[in-house]
Amino acid sequence: MKKHSDPRPGGYDVDDLLGLGSQSVRKNYYPELQERVEELEAERNRYKWLFENALHGIFQGDLKGGFLALNPAMASLCGYVSPEDLRKRVRRLREQLFYTIGEFDGLRQEMLDFGRVIARETRLRRADGEPVDVAITLLRRPDLGAEVVEAFVLDITDRVDARKRLEQLNTELEQRVDERTQALKAANEGLRHQIAEREKVEQELVIAVEAAKEANRSKDKYLAAASHDLLQPLNAARLLVSTLQDSRLPDKDAHMVERVHRALESTEDLLADLLDISKLDQQAMKPDLVYVDVGELVTALGEEFEPVARDAGIGFRVRSRAATVHTDPRMLSRILRNLLSNAFRYTDAGRVLLAMRPRRSSLTIEIWDTGIGIAEDKLQDIFAEFHQLSPHNASGKRGVGLGLAIVERMARVLASPVDVRSVPGKGSRFTLTLPLVDWDVGLSSRAVEPAVAAVTDSLQDALVVVIDNEPDILASMRALLERWGCRVVCGTGADSVLRSGVGFDRVPDAILADFHLDDGRTGCEAIYALRRHFHADIPAAIVTADRSDQSRRLFQTQYLPVLNKPVKPNRLRALLTSLLSSPVAAE
Structure with a gap:
């Protein structure tokens, strides 16, 4: 170029x-x-x-x-x-x-x-x-x-520069990802450790729960066995004390007998309450739902508590009506009986009212009293175990604080709520609400009349067989029934009764048998053996300390009425009168 x-x-x-x-x-x-x-x-x-x-x-x-x-x-x-x-x-x-x-x-x-x-x-x-x-x-x-x-x-x-920043960001991101990955790995390790520890705790908890269940079962068995062993001598003592009460004793001795009677009654109630609260807490008490005429049940309770009111000098009225509910009569009676007992226990003077009131689709049973009342902040505490109000009625027996706890639990089992209203110094009102099946608007309002008299006369010369494996109970039953005018044949079983050969100039009028006898035999078997021997459907009842639902259902299937030990004389007399009113049918 x-x-x-x-x-x-x-x-x-x-x-x-x-x-x-x-x-x-x-x-x-x-x-x-x-x-x-x-x-x-x-x-x-x-x-x-x-x-x-x-x-x-x-x-x-x-x-x-x-x-x-x-x-x-x-x-x-x-x-x-x-x-x-x-x-x-x-x-x-x-x-x-x-x-x-x-x-x-x-x-x-x-x-x-x-x-x-x-x-x-x-x-x-x-x-x-x-x-x-x-x-x-x-x-x-x-x-x-x-x-x-x-x-x-x-x-x-x-x-x-942008690429370098991006590379730096990528490096930082990778570093953060690595850090997060390491943290996640550490967290996973920690989580695996926690899961392993939790599984270990759960296994230990399962073992502990099984141990607790086994302990509860053992406790129930122990309570059942201990209660049977305790109630047997208490039953004998109660019957002997009742015999003494019917005797003419000096005033000083009569007073002492009365104090023994109250002590035995408190002990019996405590044992019964402990057994019931244990069964309720274990959900072992199941209701037997039947159609119940509440009017008759309330009237019977009124007659039962009339002597209590009379002895305490407290006015007692019952307002009952015909009404039918679907419930467990035994639990319903226990609820109302506990509420009435509390009403009389905490009422020094005045009156107590047991009333039935119909609602649109339910029936309420109310217990009113003019007692010491309950403070507003204590209304829920009274349903706790061993909780008692103070002061106590000096003339009545001291409670143990389980009555209302049993009421609350039984009412829950029956799906029948209990409500309480109270004014300190003026009194309280407990209300039990039941679903109504049918009721009659005809109201009967009356004071409770004294219990039917002449019961003793109806037992005169009645031939009654008593079967029990405890000699003390046999002696106590004989003494009480003979004081009522009965002729009594005692034995530890059907064979023992028949071998005695005493007093059998005719078919027995009634049989009272303990459930658990010697050699694994039962009172039901003894009753059937005597009926076969005399070729007659002899009226009979089971008298037992066994309060289990299984035994109770057995007695129901055998159509045998049951009376729990320790036996209260008035209930025994009522049961025996009911049996004697049933004619003996020949087979």
Whole structure:
């Protein structure tokens, strides 16, 4: 290429970069050529303007030397004040422009092999010696020299910085993921340890629950056995005391007998309450739901408590009506009996009312008293075990605090809620609500009459067989029944009664048999044996300390009434009178 008249450093100028030589100007004496030259000049000026004002760096250089031409953007990119400054100070592209010689050598080899390099990232050295990240595109110009190239350079500092930040973020994210993974692994290890510990605790809990259940079963068995063994002598003592009460004794002795009677009665009630509360807590007491005439049940309770009211000098009224409910009569009687006992216990003077009141679809049984009353903050405490109000009725017997606890639990079993309203110093009202089946609006309001008299006369000369394996109970029963005018034949079983051969000038009028006899035999078997022997359906009842639901259901299936020990004389007399009113049917 011919040198220009105004040579520049390196021997090339922009005319050479654009492919124009000075010799073309000398031919301006040809008109057509002149026009073409002008067009080329204009085109050259346009390319020159683009070259000078381009935003990206553009240069022409020799890979073995330095720059041949470059634009201002290239100088600015490398931190120089002008293209001339850059071209003067950078004489060797390999050592002075490229930041890493190895990268330059790689680009040079690729250029020689393929003739061009398209968009490769590298780093150039700035004027201050710091690197600048660029994307460079090289095009080989063998027409201008063996290793002459034209290059387009794009500053990618922002892109590289963004990529570095992204890589840093990725690294930090990976680190956080690793940390979270390690934390998760540690948490999983801890969770596995907790699960193992929980499984161990659950296994221990299962073992403890089974042990507790076994302890409860053992407790129930112990209570049942202990209660039977305790109630037997108490029963004998009660019957003997009742016999003494019916005897003519000096006032001092009669008073002592009465105190013994009350002590025995309190002991019996405590044992019965303990057994019932244990069965209720173990959910072992199941209701036998039947249709019950509540009017008759309330009337019977009124007759039962009339002597209590009379002895305490307290007015007692009963308002009953015909009404039918579907419930367990035994539990219902126990609830009302406990509520009435509490009413009399905490009433020194005044009156007690037992009333039935119909509602739309239910029947309420209310017990009113004019006793000491209950404070508002104590209304719920009274249903807790062994909770007693104070002061006690000095003339009545002291309770043990289980009566209302039994009421609350039995009422819950029967789905019959109990409500209480009370005013301290004025009295209380307990209300039991029962779902109503049918009721008669005919109301009978009356004071309770004394219990039916002449019961003793109805027992005169009655032939009664008593079977029990406890000699003391046999002696006590004989003494009490003979005082009532009965003829009594006692024995420890059916064979024992028949071997005695005493008093059997006719078929017995009634049989009273203990359930658990010697040698694993039962009172039911003894009753059937005597009925077969006499060829008659002799009225009979079971007298037992066994209060289990299983035994009670057995007695129901055998149509045998049952009286629980310890026997209260008035209930025994009522039962015996009921049996004697049933005619003996021959088989």
